[in-house]
Structure formats: structure tokens, C-alpha cells
Amino acid sequence: MAKLFKPLMIAGAVAVVAVGGWLALRPIPVPVDLAEVTQGPMEVTVNAEGVTRIHNLYHISSPVSGLVLRSPVEVGDPVVAGKTLVAAVEPGEPAFLDERSRLQAEAAVKEAAAALKLAEANIAAARSALDYSEAQMARYQRLYDNGNLSAQEYQRQRADLETKKAQLAAAEAERDLRQSTLERQRATLTGPQVPEAGDDLTDCCIRLTAPVSGQVLSVVNTSQRMVAAGEALLTVGDPKELEVSVDLLSSDAVRLKAGATATVDRWGGDGLLQAKLREIEPSGFTKVSALGIEEQRVKAILDFTGPPARRAGLGNAYRVYVRIVEWQAPDAVQVPIGALFREGADWAVYVDGSGVARKRVIKLGRRNDEVAQVLDGLKPGDEVITHPSDRVAEGVQVTPR
Template sequence: MTQPLPAAPWLRYLIAAAVLAALLALALWPARHLVDHATVRQGTVRESFEAEGRARMQQRFVLSAPVAGVVERLEWEPGEHVQAGQVLVRLRPLASPALDARSRAQAQAQAAAAQASYAAAQAEAAAAAQTAQLAASAADRAQALAAQGMVSAAALQQAQTQRETSAQRAQSAQWSQGSARYQRDAARAALLAHDPARPGAAALLLRAPIDGVLLRRHLQSERAVPLGEPILELGNPQALEVEADVLSADAVRLRPGMAVELLRWGGPATLKAEVRRIEPAAFTQVSALGVQEQRVRVWLALRDEPAAWAGLGEAYRVQARFVLRSVPEALYLPSAAVFRHRSANGAGGAGGTRTEPGWAVYRIDGQRARLQAVQLGLQGEGRVQILAGLQAGDQVVLHPPRQLSDGAWLRLR
């Protein structure tokens, strides 16, 4: 029987050497870093900041007692709509002593001044309504001419803005007229309450000075009230504005007319607004972390139609995003891709352009990471504008780990 020949010693040595070489190559093979990546894109980059705000009704009116008396039980509930001239409160005046000659002259002068104020408000309301009508006609003509290419887009936008502004002024003038009418009636009632020739005067009927919604009821049951006691508060839900408390360091960068977006107000869409007024005085506010902050009250005007923010009411919370600057059609990256790096100081970007010291990214070249200095522009909302160093379509590493280096092998998620 034939015995197998023993393996040559050199063959065993060769196999052992091959295994050792494979193990050594495996140990020395460069590790691949598992990383996230993003693509350089073209779009809008904006610089903005956010602040918390509250919706306010521009036109509010407090219905108060013109004379001391007893208010009958109120049947109105907050949220109910009222019309101008509608009876809201019945007030039975208390017995009042007769006025002396001096006090009666003062009451008559106040009644005459209230009548003059009402006449002036009535004239202003008529003028504002006429101006609004003319602005609406001009906007309609501009729109027709723009459709024929005879008016520029800027002129059309100006005409439309003028129409909206005039309509708001006319509405505000109507409210002022209603308020002046109520002040006139209150002055007359106060004068009649002290007239000795009218004993046992009938109850005074306090009517709604304007069309609106009942916001607040200061009392409900029948009780006596002194002169000037607030009874009801009315407001116009179609004329809302937003009050935002902004850090003073941010407020110095704001200007009237700047664009604002209203977020997280409860509706499905983002509302458009603009800065209307910036108060000149700041106030101190303690933050949730216990830090004292100087804040400035900024008033915003809504630019969407009332149907867009239906349901938004008095003192409702909103989040206001102030847009400071905007660059359309810019190359941008997520801000998580850029970092400071010593080797980026003084490095050249694409085409030999000098870049901003210190900023760099890891550009993905095949399966390797290439350290690339970049020059940054506008930054905001999680995006950074790329001025030099990259091109549209380049891929870069997001959140680069500290152990990543130039030329390292990558494995993309």
C-alpha cells in the first residue's frame, strides 16, 4: 500500500507567510469613516431671528359708566358680535345733587367740546372714505394698464399698497367717529343726570359705538358703579396687529417695512407681516434662565387677508421671524458642514481667490475626504452662503468627526 508523501517544508513556510501577510495587510488597511453628507445647492439664504409675540386688536373701546348709577344685569357674553348703535347696557342714574353755576358751566363746556370732536371725527371719516374710494379706483386702473404692459410692476404694487393703506385709514376713521359719538352721548348724559328739572330720569341706554366683538365683560350681575367704571370692552377682530418683544441688540437692525413671518400661531400656513413701528424705549425682562434682558416692543402689521388668519384673537401667542437680509440664487450648504481649521488660514479658493481665514469643509472626492477652504457669505436658518471654494453639485461631509483628516477614506450613510 502506497504511503502519502510528506509536504515539503518550504510549502508550509509559504502558507504561514501568506497568512501572516494577509493579517498584516488587514491590520494596516485604513479604516473608513461612516459619515453623513450633503450637496452644494443653489437657493435663497436668509439672515433672520425669531421672537415671541402676541396678537392685539388695533381698535379697542372700553364702554364705561358716564354717570354713577346701577347697571342692570348684562346678558352679553364675550365673543358675541355687536353692531354700532345696538343697546349693550342699561344704567339707572343715582340721584345727583344739582350742580352749582361753575360746575354746570364746566359740564356744558365738556358737552360742547365732545360735540365738536364728534363733528371733526365725522368729517375725517367722510374724507378718509373718499380717499379710500379714489385709491381703489386708481389701483383698478393700474391693474388694467399693467395687464396691457403700460404700467410697471413697481407702480402697480405701489397703487395696491396705497389702496390697502387708505382702506385701513378709512376703517380707523370710522372707529374714531364711533368713539367720538359715544363720548358726546356720555357728556350729554352726565349733564342731564344733574338736571333738577328731570327727577327720576329713565335708565340710560349705552349703545355700541362701533361694529365689533365683545372682548371682555368687567361685571355681570346688577350692581352700583361709580362714574367712569369700565363695564364692557369691545374690539374689531378684522384689524389685528402683532406686538413682539425683541432683544435691543436685534431691534437696532430693524427698520419699518421689513418683512416678518408669523409661525406656530395655530393655523396651517405662515402669515406675512411687516414691521410697522419700533418703540424708542426698552424695558428690562427676566428670561426663563433668570437673566435680565433689555427688550424693545415692536409692532407688526399683518399683510394677509383676514380670512388667512381667521381664529386669531386678542392676546393670542405667535412666533415672529424677522428677515434681516436675503440673497436669492446663492450657493449654500448646511451650516453643519463648515468648521474652523488652522490649515484653512490664508488658503486659496477656486480660481486662486483668497478665502476667509479659518473656514473649511471636507469635500467628498470619490471615497476620500479632501480638506477644502471656503469663503462664507450670509448665514442664517441653518444655511451658509458659499462665495468661493465649492461649486454646485459638490458633496461635503456633515458633522465631520474630529479624527477625520485630509485624504481619509469614507463610507457614506
């Protein structure tokens, strides 16, 4: 019995060693992630952040220097074109005079008053001279009519009379001039005055109404204050006339055309908003990115195509995310970007061929961030290995992870 047991033990040990060697030497399938090649609609988009803005903004400024009264409107108030009062400007009060300026103004008033008295004295002298000339002219007229005065002497007296009349008119004009000068000099002494109780401060010289129906978007300062001519007071616009401004890389902008469709996402509401590219501005500008890199960018303007009620709550200068369609196809064969790798100058993928990795060179068309268009080398339903590791090679056994 012992002799029989010993050969069995030896045979069992040999079998265990053989099985262990086979297990150690047999190829182990590499776990991989598989994705199916599909066929369907495909889009290539240019993506960028944008800012909403009202198409026509009306910045209202003061047409004259003066005192603008407290704003009758606040941000968000509705306005009607030509009817809603948005600002009122009164003439400003004169400034205070320092001691030197006041003394100079008082001296100028005295000077103007003295000049007025001189002008009045000149009038008196001119009127007296005219009265004498008129009396002389009456005597000369009788002598001329009786033939006792020559025509030459008569004409000389008439010329002297007209001269005296002109001198009186000049003296009166001088008096009016000096009177106006005196009033002007007195006006320089006028200082700011405190309004009395009951004065109506709303009876302004200039009333500004809304240039367009819409809403008040901003008010520079709601308080009463002095303003200069051309100083901004408030901004008015119609929130229904929203558009989107996007800063695109110039290299992306050249691939887009006016009329391209777009979607607006991350705007705060539910779903996507539809838009259309209206124009790409012809001039670019330099912008420094967050990484400190100078980039040439250009503004693209998009119009919303859906009803305003669809984007309720979206206002001026809101941040959004825009996807502008550069290219689209209704029935494209697509492979995930993660399955692609370079094979020399070509693109290739690994296909799962019944548990064995098979390298296949393919021809690609358009690509986006997720998939690439396959022009040749794959067909819908093929399973490709995504993100293949360095263990995956031609003929290697693979198994789905």
C-alpha cells in the same frame, strides 16, 4: 508525499500571516455624513414668539357713579357703532344712616324749619313797615303838592319808602333760602327704597352704546352692581383689525426696518400667514428670561397682509410664532451650518475628494439657523462632510455613512 505536504503547510501559514498583517495595517475609511452644496433662494430671519391683538381696543367705563344694570350683551356678541346698547347706568340709591347720623339729620331739619319760621316772621314785619311807609308817603305827597312840605323832607320820606321795599325783598329772599335749606336737610333723611312691583328699571338716566362696530371682547361683570365714575365695564373691538406684537431683543431689532416681510407660523391653522413689519417702538424695556437673565427688549408691531378669511379663528391675545425677514437673496450658494468649523480666524470645511477628506478654507456671507452663504471656496454640487469627528483630517480616507 509527506515531504511534499509539509512545505505546502508552511507556505500556507506564511500566506495567512501576510494577509492578516496587510489587513491589520491598511488604512480603514472613516464613515461620514455628506451634504451637497446648493444654490437657490436664501433668507436670514429674526424669529420670536408673538401675541395677536386688535389694533383699536375700546374700553368702555361708567361716566358717573351709580347703579349699572345687568349687562345687555355677552362676550362674543356683535355690536353696531352708535346703535347697540352695551351698558345702562341708573342713579344710585342713598346710603343707610346710622343712629348718630340720623339724629344729626333730624336736628338739622328742625333747625332749618325754625329758620324758615323766623324768615316768614321777618317778612311779616317788613311788609307791615312797608305798608306804614306807603301810607306816610301818600300823606307827605299831598302836603308837598300843597306846598306845605319841604323838598328835603319829601325826599327823605321817599328814600325811607324805598328802603322798606328793599327790606321786604330781602326778607322774602331769606325765606326762599331757608325753604331750600329745609328741603336739603330733609333729603339727607332719605334712605334706600325697595322698588315696587311693576316699576320700569330700564328707564335709565344714561345709556351707553357701542363706539365701534365689531364684537364684545370682555365684560367685567354681567351682574347689576354699584360702580364708581370711571370704573371699567366692558371692552369692544373689531376682530378683523388684527395685528401681532412681538418682543424682540434690542440687538435683533436694530437690524430690522419697517416694511420687512414676515411669516406667521404655529397659529393653530393650516399653512403660513403673511405679514409685514409696521414699526419698531422707539423705547425698550427690561424683561427677565426663563433662565433668570435680564434682557433688553423692544416691541415690534406687524400687520397681516392676507385676507381675513385666511386666518379665520384667530382672535385677540392668541399666541403665534413670527419669522421676520432681515435679509434675502434669490440665488445664493449655500452650505449646511453643520459642515463649518474654525481654522484660525477663517471658516473651513472638509470636502469629499473621491473618498479622501480635503480641508478647504472658505469665505462666508450671511448665515441662518440651517445654512450659510458661501462667497468663495465652494461651488454648487460639492459634497462636504457634516459634523466631522476628530478622526477626520486632511487626506484621511472617508466613506459615506
